[in-house]
Amino acid sequence: MNPTATVISIGMGEMKVTGDPMVQLCCIGLGSCIGFSAYDPVSRVGGMAHLVLPNPAPGQNGVIPSAKYVTTGVPLILEEMLKHGAQLSRLVIKMAGGAQMFNIPGSNMSLDIGTRNIEMVRSVLSKVGVRYVRSDIGGNKGRTMYLMIDTGKVLVRTVGQPAIEL
Amino acid sequence: MNQKTQGSLFDLSRWSKLAQLGSFNAISGLSEMVHQEVKINGVQLDEVSVRNAVSLLGKPEDMNVGIYLLFSGNTSGQILLAFRPEIAFELVDMVMGNPANTTVELGEMERSVLGEMGNIVGTFFLNALANQANTCLAPSPPAVVMDMSASLMDSVMTRALSESESVWVIKLSFSTGERELHGQFLVLPVIENKQGDDNNGEE
Numbered sequence: 054m055n056p057t058a059t060v061i062s063i064g065m066g067e068m069k070v071t072g073d074p075m076v077q078l079c080c081i082g083l084g085s086c087i088g089f090s091a092y093d094p095v096s097r098v099g100g101m102a103h104l105v106l107p108n109p110a111p112g113q114n115g116v117i118p119s120a121k122y123v124t125t126g127v128p129l130i131l132e133e134m135l136k137h138g139a140q141l142s143r144l145v146i147k148m149a150g151g152a153q154m155f156n157i158p159g160s161n162m163s164l165d166i167g168t169r170n171i172e173m174v175r176s177v178l179s180k181v182g183v184r185y186v187r188s189d190i191g192g193n194k195g196r197t198m199y200l201m202i203d204t205g206k207v208l209v210r211t212v213g214q215p216a217i218e219l
Numbered sequence: 220m221n222q223k224t225q226g227s228l229f230d231l232s233r234w235s236k237l238a239q240l241g242s243f244n245a246i247s248g249l250s251e252m253v254h255q256e257v258k259i260n261g262v263q264l265d266e267v268s269v270r271n272a273v274s275l276l277g278k279p280e281d282m283n284v285g286i287y288l289l290f291s292g293n294t295s296g297q298i299l300l301a302f303r304p305e306i307a308f309e310l311v312d313m314v315m316g317n318p319a320n321t322t323v324e325l326g327e328m329e330r331s332v333l334g335e336m337g338n339i340v341g342t343f344f345l346n347a348l349a350n351q352a353n354t355c356l357a358p359s360p361p362a363v364v365m366d367m368s369a370s371l372m373d374s375v376m377t378r379a380l381s382e383s384e385s386v387w388v389i390k391l392s393f394s395t396g397e398r399e400l401h402g403q404f405l406v407l408p409v410i411e412n413k414q415g416d417d418n419n420g421e422e
Contacts, residue, residue: 062279065272065376081279082369085377105377121380154374155287155362166377195370197280212282212366 054208055201063088063103066121070100070133074203081197083150085167087123087174087190088198090147091130092205093139099202100137102130106166107173123173131181146185147219148174149198149209156193167191187219238264238389238406240351241344245404246393248343252336253313253395260392260401268385272376275388276301276403279369284325286337286363287375290345292356296408298341299375304365306400307333330363337361340404379407 058077063069065086069078078101080088087104102120109122120126135141151167171190178185189196189209197210207219242262250257267275276283284307286300302310308322311329314336315321322329338361345356364371379386389406 065373065380082273082367082371082373084366084370084373086373106381110381152370152374154364154366154370155285157287157289157362158360160289160359166374166381193364195366195373197367 054199055203058201063101065103066105066119068100068102068120068126068130070098070130070137071202072096072098072137076202078200078202079198083196083198084152084154085150085170087148087150087170088196089127089130089174090198090200090207091134092145092200093134093143094145094205095143096138097202098134098137098139099200099205100130100134101200102126104170104174107169123170123177127174127177128181131183141183144183145205146178146183147187147207148185149189149196149219151190152192152194152196154193154195189217189219234387235264237348237351238262241347242389242391242404244347245340245344248339249336252339253310255313255395257393257395260394263390265388265390266385267388273369273372275372275390275405276368279367281368282365283368283371284333284363284365285371286333286361288337288341288361289359290341290356292349293354294356294408296406297375297378298344298358299371299405300337300340301371301403301405306402309400310336325365333363334361337363344406375407
């Protein structure tokens with residue numbers, strides 16, 4: 054990690070796309086949310102979204118497209134990447150998170166938003182025709198994810214474990 | 220913001236009173252369990268935006284022990300009782316009658332003790348609400364987790380935010396006189412009238 058880089062934290066439901074090599078994007082403390090990163094190694098444009106829920110609730114009309122939902126956030130960040138000069142075919146997609154932090158005995162699967170988020174990312178990427186290359190998803194641990202814009206390197210930190218590179 | 224949830228069906232003053240009442244009852248339950256007088260430092264009912272949600276328990280990467288329950292009945296919601304790890308360990312020692320600093324990690328027994336603490340605090344809180352509102356509220360079994368505060372809040376808020384862009388949080392801070400045991404008790408009710416809407420619940 055570049056100690057002189059500016060670290061920009063992406064909050065829940067937010068996203069950021071940049072070509073500034075002195076920036077590191079991060080999602081701190083991902084639980085069931087998904088940290089979604091995209092990087093174009095040629096244009097060196099990178100983006101990160103902190104996706105919260107798979108999709109808007111049924112009947113929730115007039116939802117403003119944002120990174121709160123996977124169904125709106127993934128297309129939105131890909132679109133923003135293209136606006137910044139990235140090309141879809143070159144994108145390196147990685148994701149982290151989607152944990153089930155609280156396992157309530159006897160609860161049903163609808164509570165496992167993490168798994169539903171992961172499935173929805175796969176589904177949306179499949180429709181767009183883009184594949185993610187690496188991920189650190191599921192389980193029951195919180196994660197912090199970093200994307201270094203200068204190199205495209207993605208690191209994931211879990212409490213009590215050394216950081217891993219995706 | 221979801222106007223159905225936060226608008227006409229939401230009575231802020233009523234919830235404020237219920238929050239106070241439930242919180243005092245919850246703390247009396249905690250006090251009984253740890254055999255110490257526990258003082259309430261503050262009870263607040265706040266509307267918290269997505270942006271500020273992760274800071275409810277402190278710095279995002281600070282470790283916290285969270286005791287988490289869901290509740291359901293005429294209304295539903297989530298309860299999170301959170302402590303810094305060293306406080307949680309000390310509470311375990313107090314409940315078990317151990318000398319201070321005996322507990323240094325969260326094993327099966329320690330999780331069980333903290334889960335029981337969540338049960339008692341949650342049930343005392345819900346009973347006070349239910350009695351006052353003449354309704355029925357039932358807690359789920361507890362889940363006990365130690366992780367980054369942001370990760371705990373991320374999962375709690377995710378569930379709450381499926382309904383709106385912000386959530387109402389009953390935030391209670393408390394401590395014991397001599398041992399300075401501070402903790403956070405968060406209640407995130409889904410504030411809507413469920414009468415005649417029995418198909419809406421997940422639990």
